[in-house]
Amino acid sequence: MGGLSSVIKLACDGMRDNRLLWALIAGFALFPIYTHFADLPFWNDVAMRIMLLGMAAMGLNLVLGYGGMVSFGHAAFVGIGAYCVAISQVYGISNGWLHLAFAIVACGVAGLVIGYLALRTSGIYFIMITLAFAQMLFFLFVSLEAYGGDDGMSIDRAEFGIIDLYAPLRLYFLIWACLAIVAMVLMFIVRSRFGVTLRAVKSNASRVEAMGLSPLRFKITGYVISAVICGIAGGLFASWQEYVSPDIMHWTRSGELMIIIILGGLGTLAGPLLGAIAFLLLEEFLPVLLGSLAPAYAENWMILFGPLLIMVVLFGRGGLSGMIGRWYAARNAAGKGADRR
Amino acid sequence: MTSTIILEQTFNGLQAGVTLFLVAAGLTLILGIMDFVFLAHGAQVMIGAYFAAAITAASGNFYLGILLAIPLTFASGYVLEFLVIRHLYRRDHMEQVLATFGLILFFNELIRIGFGPAALYSDLPPSLSGFVEILPDTPYPAYRLGVIGVGLACALAIHLFVSRTRIGAMVRAGANNPEMTAALGVNIRILFRLIFAAGACFAGVAGMLLGPLTAVQPGMGEPLLILSLVVIIIGGIGSVRGAFIAAIIVGLADTLGRVFLPGLLRLVFDQATADGAGPALASMLVYILMAVVLIFRPTGLFPAKG
Numbered sequence: 001m002g003g004l005s006s007v008i009k010l011a012c013d014g015m016r017d018n019r020l021l022w023a024l025i026a027g028f029a030l031f032p033i034y035t036h037f038a039d040l041p042f043w044n045d046v047a048m049r050i051m052l053l054g055m056a057a058m059g060l061n062l063v064l065g066y067g068g069m070v071s072f073g074h075a076a077f078v079g080i081g082a083y084c085v086a087i088s089q090v091y092g093i094s095n096g097w098l099h100l101a102f103a104i105v106a107c108g109v110a111g112l113v114i115g116y117l118a119l120r121t122s123g124i125y126f127i128m129i130t131l132a133f134a135q136m137l138f139f140l141f142v143s144l145e146a147y148g149g150d151d152g153m154s155i156d157r158a159e160f161g162i163i164d165l166y167a168p169l170r171l172y173f174l175i176w177a178c179l180a181i182v183a184m185v186l187m188f189i190v191r192s193r194f195g196v197t198l199r200a201v202k203s204n205a206s207r208v209e210a211m212g213l214s215p216l217r218f219k220i221t222g223y224v225i226s227a228v229i230c231g232i233a234g235g236l237f238a239s240w241q242e243y244v245s246p247d248i249m250h251w252t253r254s255g256e257l258m259i260i261i262i263l264g265g266l267g268t269l270a271g272p273l274l275g276a277i278a279f280l281l282l283e284e285f286l287p288v289l290l291g292s293l294a295p296a297y298a299e300n301w302m303i304l305f306g307p308l309l310i311m312v313v314l315f316g317r318g319g320l321s322g323m324i325g326r327w328y329a330a331r332n333a334a335g336k337g338a339d340r341r
Numbered sequence: 342m343t344s345t346i347i348l349e350q351t352f353n354g355l356q357a358g359v360t361l362f363l364v365a366a367g368l369t370l371i372l373g374i375m376d377f378v379f380l381a382h383g384a385q386v387m388i389g390a391y392f393a394a395a396i397t398a399a400s401g402n403f404y405l406g407i408l409l410a411i412p413l414t415f416a417s418g419y420v421l422e423f424l425v426i427r428h429l430y431r432r433d434h435m436e437q438v439l440a441t442f443g444l445i446l447f448f449n450e451l452i453r454i455g456f457g458p459a460a461l462y463s464d465l466p467p468s469l470s471g472f473v474e475i476l477p478d479t480p481y482p483a484y485r486l487g488v489i490g491v492g493l494a495c496a497l498a499i500h501l502f503v504s505r506t507r508i509g510a511m512v513r514a515g516a517n518n519p520e521m522t523a524a525l526g527v528n529i530r531i532l533f534r535l536i537f538a539a540g541a542c543f544a545g546v547a548g549m550l551l552g553p554l555t556a557v558q559p560g561m562g563e564p565l566l567i568l569s570l571v572v573i574i575i576g577g578i579g580s581v582r583g584a585f586i587a588a589i590i591v592g593l594a595d596t597l598g599r600v601f602l603p604g605l606l607r608l609v610f611d612q613a614t615a616d617g618a619g620p621a622l623a624s625m626l627v628y629i630l631m632a633v634v635l636i637f638r639p640t641g642l643f644p645a646k647g
Binding site: 064070072123124125127128129131132133136142143144251252255258259262266297300302305306310312314 | 378432438444446624
């Protein structure tokens with residue numbers, strides 16, 4: 001009994017700490033109502049992509065932000081998740097729960113192997129070896145002609161028992177539910193003893209070792225958990241896109257996941273989701289903006305996006321969640337001053 | 342017959358290796374001395390190739406194109422370091438990855454706006470488009486042979502510069518221990534700006550040399566960037582000698598693997614398995630090589646830091 005109530009207490013504390021995250025997730029739950037009345041069904045699609053990218057970025061953030069391990073190959077796990085769906089369909093398995101189970105197992109094993117080998121190195125070498133493993137998997141899938149090779153393959157949406165993913169909004173809320181579960185799990189992980197140790201390893205691994213703990217074990221565990229989360233996002237991504245190709249694990253996709261995290265705020269729970277919103281909105285609106293300034297160049301919106309990234313690195317300390325946090329703190333301070341009884 | 346193919350492919354591998362070295366030489370010093378993750382080095386390859394292709398097209402002279410493009414790429418590297426890169430040295434690796442990723446996007450789009458998304462193809466001058474007999478009855482394209490020659494000459498020049506000159510000694514000291522080098526009165530900032538510009542210049546030369554062999558197009562440098570990162574990691578960050586050896590190994594392994602691995606597998610496995618696994622394994626080969634090197638020697642074959 002005591003155990004249960006302490007879990008509930010932990011959840012309540014977590015939710016209070018992460019108001020921004022849960023506000024965003026609640027916003028995603030209500031968003032279809034808005035798109036329905038405003039008659040903007042296209043934006044449901046954008047919202048699903050945001051949630052999927054946000055979920056993958058949340059997974060990566062566990063190693064990048066909390067663990068301090070700069071993995072430049074996490075798109076590989078998203079790809080493995082997606083290919084689990086595609087390859088099981090080739091062999092006639094259409095049950096979505098099974099797909100997700102496969103994705104979790106495959107990414108767990110891949111994360112364990114890659115993490116075990118890559119975590120022997122650190123610094124630039126770690127960045128590069130994770131990139132090398134991702135490239136390896138990328139070229140593996142490019143050359144697997146049986147599963148579409150370079151061109152990829154079209155797939156059907158998975159079957160989740162009574163949930164028919166072809167009916168309106170079913171996929172949306174499946175993705176939403178997974179996002180909420182992932183957020184909940186991450187919230188517990190970050191607040192757990194494991195999460196605290198992981199952050200301790202980030203700031204001083206030798207001290208953690210001196211306390212009798214094995215930093216490598218914590219790092220590998222974190223790496224596997226983040227790989228699994230990316231795999232789940234990848235599996236859902238396959239159903240959303242109804243198409244899987246090696247492009248999903250290209251090294252620029254790993255870069256995009258990192259961009260999303262930095263844009264939103266490193267090592268915060270709400271950061272990746274905020275970053276995904278900002279990233280996708282920029283992708284939608286920068287062409288519009290550029291089109292109104294120079295109509296001939298609307299396609300070339302990356303010419304603005306590139307320098308924007310550099311600006312974020314140079315001037316945007318803590319990303320969007322950092323900015324919101326500072327604004328919130330300033331407002332609170334002002335508010336406390338005003339209503340002092 | 343087979344020995345002819347082996348010889349030809351070995352030369353192709355060498356040519357790939359020396360071009361890789363040209364890209365990796367500057368990058369290994371950038372990573373080694375300033376501990377700076379510079380992903381936009383591939384863009385320098387593209388910039389060099391476009392400078393050369395544009396000047397060649399305008400003047401009709403291939404040699405003039407290359408001669409003018411070399412100082413132009415040097416200048417572009419110098420300006421880039423001054424405008425953006427120097428503000429990023431103190432940032433952590435991830436922020437450097439992100440900012441230089443932004444640079445890649447910017448340069449690719451800039452080239453796309455300036456020259457269009459389609460690839461440019463440039464013809465070789467008649468003096469270089471013939472064949473040379475490397476063995477009796479074994480013709481080999483003169484231009485590729487020239488690329489190998491220029492690449493080896495550049496490698497020798499870089500080696501002599503780094504190992505025999507005063508500035509070279511500063512470069513080696515910087516790769517070994519940047520703080521101590523700065524404390525001994527070397528202006529490491531200026532040193533690095535020059536290395537950066539020279540690195541950009543060599544990467545640009547690689548692009549110029551590759552221009553007539555492949556398509557000059559936006560994003561053409563990125564496959565080379567990834568491969569040269571592999572080269573640097575295998576060779577050991579900051580080591581020019583390591584980069585050269587690793588570049589030749591990677592160039593040969595990649596080229597020969599693609600040609601011969603499917604055939605070799607057929608000796609062991611049945612046809613269907615070999616045809617399926619051969620190309621997959623061949624394209625993964627260099628990354629497997631890198632992973633194996635890192636597992637057994639986590640700082641590469643010839644680490645610069647003592």
